Amino acid sequence: MMNNGLFITLEGGEGAGKSTQMAYVQQLIEAAGKTLQVTREPGGTDLSEQIRGLLLDHRQTAMDSDTELLLMFAARAQHLAQLIRPALAKGEWVLCDRFTDATYAYQGGGRGIDLSRIAQLEEWVQGSLRPDMTLLLDLPVDEGMARAGQRGELDRFEREQQAFFERVRQTYRDRAEAEPERFRIIDASKDIAQVQQQIAAVLKPCLNGENGKARGLS
Ligand code: TMP
Numbered sequence: 171m172m173n174n175g176l177f178i179t180l181e182g183g184e185g186a187g188k189s190t191q192m193a194y195v196q197q198l199i200e201a202a203g204k205t206l207q208v209t210r211e212p213g214g215t216d217l218s219e220q221i222r223g224l225l226l227d228h229r230q231t232a233m234d235s236d237t238e239l240l241l242m243f244a245a246r247a248q249h250l251a252q253l254i255r256p257a258l259a260k261g262e263w264v265l266c267d268r269f270t271d272a273t274y275a276y277q278g279g280g281r282g283i284d285l286s287r288i289a290q291l292e293e294w295v296q297g298s299l300r301p302d303m304t305l306l307l308d309l310p311v312d313e314g315m316a317r318a319g320q321r322g323e324l325d326r327f328e329r330e331q332q333a334f335f336e337r338v339r340q341t342y343r344d345r346a347e348a349e350p351e352r353f354r355i356i357d358a359s360k361d362i363a364q365v366q367q368q369i370a371a372v373l374k375p376c377l378n379g380e381n382g383k384a385r386g387l388s
Contacts, residue, residue, distance in 0.1 A: 279341030
């Protein structure tokens with residue numbers, strides 16, 4: 171079996187503890203002896219990181235939401251071509267901090283772009299490639315904002331209002347509900363140890379090779 175690496179993504183709103191839990195997921199996968207690429211979106215390659223710089227720059231106050239959406243997918247196209255697809259083709263695992271579910275949540279839910287337009291770009295840029303498993307760190311928006319509020323200078327997204335993040339959260343939850351076979355909802359309002367317990371429990375079957383899902387070769 172060549173193509174046995176899984177493509178795992180981690181999603182969540184502001185202050186959900188994503189950075190801490192990325193490191194934990196990485197540790198679990200590497201401890202199981204898998205070769206793993208750890209990456210993020212927008213970003214992951216030199217060009218995509220430059221696009222990220224534009225997207226997060228709070229001085230870009232005039233950015234149109236279509237421009238934002240297309241830049242997300244431009245960064246993603248490069249990331250897929252240069253890093254994600256080659257790694258998966260070699261049978262490696264890929265762990266990505268955010269992916270296209272974030273586009274549905276932020277540009278769709280948050281900005282109000284029609285989800286069908288996002289689906290068109292997803293089809294164009296990704297073809298049939300989707301994550302094998304998506305961990306959604308879910309917690310109430312006010313709790314997340316209180317945690318995130320302790321950080322330094324806010325980027326272009328972090329400056330949004332609570333209502334924006336409520337729509338982001340709802341869109342993530344709707345997607346998780348619509349695709350229960352791919353999503354695992356993690357209750358991120360719990361303390362770090364309890365969040366890690368939940369993550370370890372959902373990853374265990376894949377790490378033991380028991381998840382029963384073979385990646386399509388397309
Ligand atoms: P973060 O993952 O470091 O929080 O920063 C990335 C920001 O970019 C975050 O606010 C969510 C946003 N984002 C989108 O709006 N759409 C996307 O498709 C992705 C990947 C991220």
